[in-house]
Amino acid sequence: MNKRFFLISLLLLVACSNGEEEKITQRLSAADVLASGNVEGFLRASEARRFEFPQDHAAHPGFRNEWWYFTGNVETPAGRRFGYQVTFFSSAIRPEADNSCLENNAWCTNTIWMGHAAISDISTEKHMAAEIFSRQEPGLAGARLDPFRVWINDWQLFSTGNDFPWELEVITDEFALSLSLAAEKSPVLQGSNGLSQKTPEAGNASYYYSITRIETRGQIYLDGQRHEVSGTSWLDREWSTSALGEDQTGWDWFSLQLDDGKEVMYYQLRDTNGNAHPSSGGNLTSLMGTQSAITPQQMRLEEQAFWQAPDGKQYTTGWHMVFQENDWLIQAVFEDQLMDVTFQYWEGAVEILDTSSGTVVGRGYLEMVR
Amino acid sequence: MNQQDKQHNSIQPFIRLDQISHTYAQGSVQHRVLEKVSLHISKSEKVALLGRSGSGKSTLLNLISGIDLPEQGSVTLNGRNISALNETQRTLFRRRHIGFIYQFFNLVPSLTALENVALILELNGMGSASAREKSMALLSRLKVADKAASFPSRLSGGEQQRIAIARALVHSPEIVLADEPTGNLDAKTGEDVLQVLHDILNESNSSLLLVTHSLAVARTASRVLTLENGAISERDGDFAW
Amino acid sequence: MVILPGDLYECKVITGTALLWRSAMRYALQRRWQTVLNILGITVGVMMVVAVDLANNSAREAFDKSLELLSGQITHQISGGSNGLPDALFSRVKTELGLQKAAPSLRGQVRVNGQELTLLGIDVISEAAMQRSRPGLPDQVFAVTGNFIAAVGSDSSVVMEESLAQSLGLSQGDTFSLRTMNGSHDAELVAVFQSQDEAATGNLILADIAAAQTLLDRPDRLDSIDLTLDDTAVAQLRSWLPANLMLVEVQGRNDNLQQMSEAFHINLLAMSLLSLLVAGLLIYNTVTLSIIQRQQTLGIFRAQGVTRQQVFTLVILENAALGFIASVLGVVAGFLLGRFLVTMVTATVDNLYFELPVTTFFVDPRVLVKGLGLGMLLSIASSLLPAMRAALSRPVTLQHQAAVNSEWQKRLHLLAVPGILLLIGGRVMLMPEYGSLVTGFVALTLMVFGFCLLVPGLLYLLLQLLLMISQRWIGLSGVMALRNASSAINRTGLAVAALCVAVSVTVGVGVMVGSFRGTVIVWLEQSLPGDLQLTATSADTLQEGFPVELLDELARTDGVEGLYFSVLQDVESEFGPLRLGVNAIPALEKFYLKEATDTGLSDFDTGQGIFISEPLAYLEKIELEDSINLLTENGLRPFTVKGIFFDYTSGIGMVQMHDSLYERYWASQAPTRLTLEIKRSNDEESVQTAVREILSTYGSGFSLVSNRQLREITLQIFDRTFAITNVLRFLAILVAFIGVVSTLMALQLERLREFAILRATGMTPWQVSALILKQTAVLGFCAGVLALPLGLMMSEVLIDVINRRSFGWSMQHFLPESVLIEGFLLALVAALLGGVYPAWRAAKILPAMALREE
Numbered sequence A: 001m002n003k004r005f006f007l008i009s010l011l012l013l014v015a016c017s018n019g020e021e022e023k024i025t026q027r028l029s030a031a032d033v034l035a036s037g038n039v040e041g042f043l044r045a046s047e048a049r050r051f052e053f054p055q056d057h058a059a060h061p062g063f064r065n066e067w068w069y070f071t072g073n074v075e076t077p078a079g080r081r082f083g084y085q086v087t088f089f090s091s092a093i094r095p096e097a098d099n100s101c102l103e104n105n106a107w108c109t110n111t112i113w114m115g116h117a118a119i120s121d122i123s124t125e126k127h128m129a130a131e132i133f134s135r136q137e138p139g140l141a142g143a144r145l146d147p148f149r150v151w152i153n154d155w156q157l158f159s160t161g162n163d164f165p166w167e168l169e170v171i172t173d174e175f176a177l178s179l180s181l182a183a184e185k186s187p188v189l190q191g192s193n194g195l196s197q198k199t200p201e202a203g204n205a206s207y208y209y210s211i212t213r214i215e216t217r218g219q220i221y222l223d224g225q226r227h228e229v230s231g232t233s234w235l236d237r238e239w240s241t242s243a244l245g246e247d248q249t250g251w252d253w254f255s256l257q258l259d260d261g262k263e264v265m266y267y268q269l270r271d272t273n274g275n276a277h278p279s280s281g282g283n284l285t286s287l288m289g290t291q292s293a294i295t296p297q298q299m300r301l302e303e304q305a306f307w308q309a310p311d312g313k314q315y316t317t318g319w320h321m322v323f324q325e326n327d328w329l330i331q332a333v334f335e336d337q338l339m340d341v342t343f344q345y346w347e348g349a350v351e352i353l354d355t356s357s358g359t360v361v362g363r364g365y366l367e368m369v370r
Numbered sequence B: 001m002n003q004q005d006k007q008h009n010s011i012q013p014f015i016r017l018d019q020i021s022h023t024y025a026q027g028s029v030q031h032r033v034l035e036k037v038s039l040h041i042s043k044s045e046k047v048a049l050l051g052r053s054g055s056g057k058s059t060l061l062n063l064i065s066g067i068d069l070p071e072q073g074s075v076t077l078n079g080r081n082i083s084a085l086n087e088t089q090r091t092l093f094r095r096r097h098i099g100f101i102y103q104f105f106n107l108v109p110s111l112t113a114l115e116n117v118a119l120i121l122e123l124n125g126m127g128s129a130s131a132r133e134k135s136m137a138l139l140s141r142l143k144v145a146d147k148a149a150s151f152p153s154r155l156s157g158g159e160q161q162r163i164a165i166a167r168a169l170v171h172s173p174e175i176v177l178a179d180e181p182t183g184n185l186d187a188k189t190g191e192d193v194l195q196v197l198h199d200i201l202n203e204s205n206s207s208l209l210l211v212t213h214s215l216a217v218a219r220t221a222s223r224v225l226t227l228e229n230g231a232i233s234e235r236d237g238d239f240a241w
Numbered sequence C: 001m002v003i004l005p006g007d008l009y010e011c012k013v014i015t016g017t018a019l020l021w022r023s024a025m026r027y028a029l030q031r032r033w034q035t036v037l038n039i040l041g042i043t044v045g046v047m048m049v050v051a052v053d054l055a056n057n058s059a060r061e062a063f064d065k066s067l068e069l070l071s072g073q074i075t076h077q078i079s080g081g082s083n084g085l086p087d088a089l090f091s092r093v094k095t096e097l098g099l100q101k102a103a104p105s106l107r108g109q110v111r112v113n114g115q116e117l118t119l120l121g122i123d124v125i126s127e128a129a130m131q132r133s134r135p136g137l138p139d140q141v142f143a144v145t146g147n148f149i150a151a152v153g154s155d156s157s158v159v160m161e162e163s164l165a166q167s168l169g170l171s172q173g174d175t176f177s178l179r180t181m182n183g184s185h186d187a188e189l190v191a192v193f194q195s196q197d198e199a200a201t202g203n204l205i206l207a208d209i210a211a212a213q214t215l216l217d218r219p220d221r222l223d224s225i226d227l228t229l230d231d232t233a234v235a236q237l238r239s240w241l242p243a244n245l246m247l248v249e250v251q252g253r254n255d256n257l258q259q260m261s262e263a264f265h266i267n268l269l270a271m272s273l274l275s276l277l278v279a280g281l282l283i284y285n286t287v288t289l290s291i292i293q294r295q296q297t298l299g300i301f302r303a304q305g306v307t308r309q310q311v312f313t314l315v316i317l318e319n320a321a322l323g324f325i326a327s328v329l330g331v332v333a334g335f336l337l338g339r340f341l342v343t344m345v346t347a348t349v350d351n352l353y354f355e356l357p358v359t360t361f362f363v364d365p366r367v368l369v370k371g372l373g374l375g376m377l378l379s380i381a382s383s384l385l386p387a388m389r390a391a392l393s394r395p396v397t398l399q400h401q402a403a404v405n406s407e408w409q410k411r412l413h414l415l416a417v418p419g420i421l422l423l424i425g426g427r428v429m430l431m432p433e434y435g436s437l438v439t440g441f442v443a444l445t446l447m448v449f450g451f452c453l454l455v456p457g458l459l460y461l462l463l464q465l466l467l468m469i470s471q472r473w474i475g476l477s478g479v480m481a482l483r484n485a486s487s488a489i490n491r492t493g494l495a496v497a498a499l500c501v502a503v504s505v506t507v508g509v510g511v512m513v514g515s516f517r518g519t520v521i522v523w524l525e526q527s528l529p530g531d532l533q534l535t536a537t538s539a540d541t542l543q544e545g546f547p548v549e550l551l552d553e554l555a556r557t558d559g560v561e562g563l564y565f566s567v568l569q570d571v572e573s574e575f576g577p578l579r580l581g582v583n584a585i586p587a588l589e590k591f592y593l594k595e596a597t598d599t600g601l602s603d604f605d606t607g608q609g610i611f612i613s614e615p616l617a618y619l620e621k622i623e624l625e626d627s628i629n630l631l632t633e634n635g636l637r638p639f640t641v642k643g644i645f646f647d648y649t650s651g652i653g654m655v656q657m658h659d660s661l662y663e664r665y666w667a668s669q670a671p672t673r674l675t676l677e678i679k680r681s682n683d684e685e686s687v688q689t690a691v692r693e694i695l696s697t698y699g700s701g702f703s704l705v706s707n708r709q710l711r712e713i714t715l716q717i718f719d720r721t722f723a724i725t726n727v728l729r730f731l732a733i734l735v736a737f738i739g740v741v742s743t744l745m746a747l748q749l750e751r752l753r754e755f756a757i758l759r760a761t762g763m764t765p766w767q768v769s770a771l772i773l774k775q776t777a778v779l780g781f782c783a784g785v786l787a788l789p790l791g792l793m794m795s796e797v798l799i800d801v802i803n804r805r806s807f808g809w810s811m812q813h814f815l816p817e818s819v820l821i822e823g824f825l826l827a828l829v830a831a832l833l834g835g836v837y838p839a840w841r842a843a844k845i846l847p848a849m850a851l852r853e854e
Helices: A005-016 A030-034 A099-104 B057-064 B087-097 B113-123 B128-141 B157-169 B187-203 C005-030 C032-071 C088-095 C124-130 C162-167 C209-215 C231-240 C250-293 C295-303 C308-352 C365-391 C401-429 C437-487 C489-527 C539-544 C548-556 C600-605 C614-619 C659-665 C684-696 C707-721 C723-750 C752-761 C765-807 C817-843 C847-851
Strands: A065-075 A081-092 A111-121 A126-135 A141-144 A149-152 A155-158 A166-171 A175-183 A195-197 A205-222 A225-240 A248-258 A263-271 A281-285 A291-294 A299-308 A314-323 A326-332 A345-354 A360-369 B015-026 B029-041 B046-051 B072-077 B098-101 B175-179 B207-212 B223-228 B231-234 C076-079 C102-112 C115-122 C157-161 C175-180 C183-193 C204-208 C224-227 C246-249 C532-536 C560-573 C576-583 C593-596 C610-613 C627-632 C635-645 C654-658 C673-678 C702-706
Touching: A065 A175, A065 A205, A065 A345, A065 A360, A081 A141, A081 A149, A081 A155, A081 A175, A081 A225, A081 A345, A099 C209, A111 A141, A111 A149, A111 A175, A111 A205, A111 A345, A126 A149, A126 C124, A175 A225, A205 A248, A205 A263, A225 A248, A225 A360, A248 A314, A248 A345, A263 A299, A299 A326, A314 A360, A326 A360, B015 B057, B029 B057, B029 B072, B029 B231, B046 B057, B057 B072, B057 B175, B057 B207, B087 B098, B087 C752, B087 C765, B098 B157, B113 B128, B113 B157, B113 C437, B113 C752, B128 B157, B128 C437, B157 B175, B157 B187, B175 B187, C005 C032, C005 C308, C032 C250, C032 C308, C032 C365, C032 C723, C076 C231, C076 C250, C088 C102, C088 C224, C102 C124, C102 C209, C115 C124, C115 C209, C157 C162, C157 C209, C162 C183, C183 C209, C204 C209, C231 C246, C246 C250, C250 C295, C250 C308, C250 C365, C250 C437, C250 C489, C250 C723, C250 C765, C308 C365, C308 C707, C308 C723, C401 C437, C437 C489, C437 C765, C489 C707, C489 C723, C489 C765, C489 C817, C532 C684, C532 C707, C548 C560, C548 C673, C548 C684, C560 C659, C576 C659, C593 C600, C600 C610, C600 C635, C600 C654, C610 C614, C614 C635, C635 C654, C654 C659, C673 C684, C684 C702, C702 C707, C707 C723, C723 C752, C723 C765, C723 C817, C752 C765, C752 C817, C752 C847, C765 C817
Parallel strands: B046 B207, B046 B223, B098 B175, B175 B207, C115 C204, C157 C183, C576 C654, C610 C635
Antiparallel strands: A065 A081, A065 A225, A081 A111, A111 A126, A141 A149, A149 A155, A155 A166, A166 A175, A175 A205, A195 A205, A205 A225, A248 A263, A248 A360, A263 A281, A281 A291, A299 A314, A314 A326, A326 A345, A345 A360, B015 B029, B015 B072, B223 B231, C076 C224, C076 C246, C102 C115, C102 C175, C102 C224, C157 C204, C175 C183, C532 C673, C532 C702, C560 C576, C560 C627, C560 C673, C593 C635, C610 C654, C627 C635
16 A cells, blocks of 8 residues: 555655755665655545546546555566566646636646656666656646557557557667566455555545456566567556655565465555554455455564665565465565666565475565655 | 347345255155355356265255255245245246256157257247257357257257357356256366357356366356355456456 | 187176176166156066957957857857747757757846846756856856746846846846847746856846747747757758758868968957067167167277177076066056957957857956066067177277168168168969968068168158258258257167158058048948848748838838848848848949959849959858859859959858849748839938838837938947057057157267257257257157158058958958158157157256266
């Protein structure tokens, strides 16, 4: 629920620091931004709502932030494996665009978009990341339903109709990907029926759903070579007008796809001491799509291996996860999967190993914000 | 030359210095050069003033010509008190009534011999043509007519001094002041020049005050005074011309 | 005499010649006025060079920064001429082509609280992707204080630098009125930022594209799309781009623009160097004079065993010391003056080439060092000859002055021969029609120098002539004045030459500017057809053109004889952007033609070809019947040049074509201008009032200007453009003035003894003063007389060669008498002033001096 939230907050900070003269350095720590953010005038996720699909795949104006967040593990027929991430973030500068402005001027907009894309080339242990920024208008970025299209300049997610299958196309200087996505399960409503509470404060929550298993097929272009790939992706959709609590400084977020057909989402907020914050939680999706919550009390997470980023921040690349009947080792496929973009974080492909046998029982993605 | 008939006028001396005292400043040092000096020179009298270098002879000439004013005492020329005149009046007086002859000739280098002589006539308001005519006549008299068109730098010392004499006399001054007129000439030339000066002066009615340190030159005058330690004394002896 | 390295040990003896130094110093102190004037002469010369250099550099810097600010650090620009391009193209470039490094730009001039500012519309988000830094703006757009982002997508929010906001009396959150050509809008200052470079951002209002379009009344338009492209992207974009748009390579265009304005900078530099030449002549002159004055002292030194090397070194070092003091002062003064000049230089660049949003005073320390070095070098170089002369002093106690003088007069022809050779050489260098600007200036300098060498001889002849003519009726004191002037040529010759050069600069430049102005007036009369110009100014009227009813009404107005549509816009071409003028008035009535083909006029009227402006033809070497490519709505198309017309509006070229031709290639453009012809019999004022009345019922989207007003405005701009020239003229004169005063003063003071004799002889103080003034007046008169031919020669070169090579303008020759009279009076007054102090001194001189010992 709180995942990736800070990225958007950064944009907002820039928008809302109310003329303070201090310069914001290019690389900000999450802590600097968590408490800020003007929420006045925006819609808030204060109560449960009815989710409707495919309508909810499109944008939800009125909320400050929204994102479409894809992660996935794919491989070539020859077994060369890749992890990928593509995200479309949107963030509103103002609660709503001034109508008189909109009528007169195509450039009037209240929304700024940011895209992140990354590929983890597991065989070479090379991680590549790219970002893109754009204002929404005039037609530079957006998310609409019919036909379904989410785009930032030439990065786009689209469909010929308004529902799956979707096409995801991203071209960056270093790599490109073109993937066809077909949902294998229905959307999973996270939190409490899709209302994901961030702090006890009312309204400080998001609407959050995931599609936890998406069949993926397409091409990855790298170093002038085209790789036919297939595999599984995960989509997180979240919209909100919320802020982190003052005692929250970062988080760990897991999206795990088990070979037996289960999926696990679990996040743990970190407090100022680096310990797990009470507002953590997760969800288990069964093969058939039934869901059950995972509470912090049920979850035991141990940090086992670490990697230090060039900026000195330490990320945990090896975890021991124990909950219910599951006892897994979660390991980064390689250490340096740092998103080296304007706002840095670690986001990378992981393997899930059964602790006792040491066999791989699934794959997934791990996000760490420090 | 128009006053040829007036020979002597002993009743009223033409030049009269009464109780003159004067200090000459050189830098910060003050030299008392004249101390209560009195001197009378009659019309057409030829007086020589003997004195060592620095005895105040030149100062005396400056006072007589109205170039300087005495600190104490009075200078009376032809009955007029010089001290009572302003600078311009004194200048006008000088150019009408006084002629100057200098040791170093002091001809104006950018004027020809003739023009140097004619200058004072023009200054006194005479027309250019008649000034030249009159000057030319005088140059002929001084036997330097052939040098009339020459610039001073082309002339010998003797020639320059003849021109200077012509300049001093051309406007028929009542008095001629000569400051070592032969001081810069060799003996022979000096004698010649002096001879010419006296010849012409004798024809005119002008007085002469001849300042020199040479006894020989002084003897050419009818009366010899000496200036010593700031005071003038009459010198004995008969210096008949 | 040359100092060989082996002789250098002699120089060490300087320590043992403290008394020599003391003598030199006392000399300088005794003649402190002269010393002060000498120093001042060099000071002003150095000041001028430094100031012009600084102003030039600052203007160049402003130019660079402006380009950097507006189009910096990009490789290409999509440009669509004066109407810009449709903004939808930008979205297509980003979404269809996926060009990340693309940013839109729209700018215009606005007025806030009476201050003229540039409004720059950008998209900060695209800017971030461009990763370009613009001078003064924080490197990362995101690093700007928060509300910068708040300006995105709002149509009234603007951002500016803090100190600009202060000077406008605004603080964050204020709403203020912002005026454009077409009206005014309310804008809100949503954020201020602190600039790293106030010069770059001090005249800048930043806004989002949305706000810029609204505030500037240019909906749906962009000026350009800025791009950073690699070669494959260039090829891709070229093939994709609509034909009526052009992908411009930015560096080449900026270089072009810069080269054009460089000609202007060279002109200023040359003028400042010319004044340094004047200063050099004067230094040479005064040093020579001081050597002559000290000839006797130096002779005594020599007699007592001072070596030649020591004398030489003494003179050189003495002048180096003076030069140093003067240069330091000059650099300081130049710095101060430069501050003032830079605004004028920038104004000229604005008028001629490119509206600079940036004004800056850029101090390159190298300029200061250069000024210092130049002043020192000049002092030393100018004293070399006199120092040699001093070193050659014979060890005797008395030098006869007359001998020196006559020796000089005999040598006058030795100067005249090389002088004539230089004059001829310079003239020959000017021959080739397309020679370079620098050669032009070198030739001019040679000619000026050659003339200088002729001046002493000419002065001598002139004085002799005057003497011959006037001898009879000027009296002896007049004769004396002429003879004195003539005998002192060895001392005054170069001072007169310097005065001559300085005065001739004023005359030359004055005649040039006068001719230029005269030409512009004639040109304005002939090339502004009709009597009233009606222009669409609002967004609506620009789009829609003139309503039919309005045209009807105007045509029916009493006194209106004819109505002609016209267009004035920028058009892209193979040579960069050009002005394009269009209307249906017959060519015969509206052009001030330089040349045309036999059928040129009818070809023009039937749309068979175009006319181009003279600067364009000259600078791009385009001839009749050549074709040039213009970017039409259908892409680049060739047009045949049928005529070349005079044009003085801009340093950038202009193209004219007939309405019928324009319609073929720019079908979608509505005419935005209307020219009204008034019947001869009617009063222009009353017709204008009637037209205004009609217009008042059609809203505020039109502006009416009479051609008479236009002519006035044009001339005002012209005068502003040449303001800098007048300052430089004045300074050149100042240098000469100081030098001449100093020289004449020294010369006359030297003669005080002679004046004492005259005083003793019976001249009144006033007569002596008058004599001195007559003498200096004669010199001034001669300098004035000699300056006129030199000035006219200079103006010919400036008009026919320098201006042509700099700007491609050819002009008629006008001879403004006032300039000649002014120049002449200037010389006379300068010389008279040089006599004032000596005259005053001489009047107070005691005739007793004549009797003192030699």
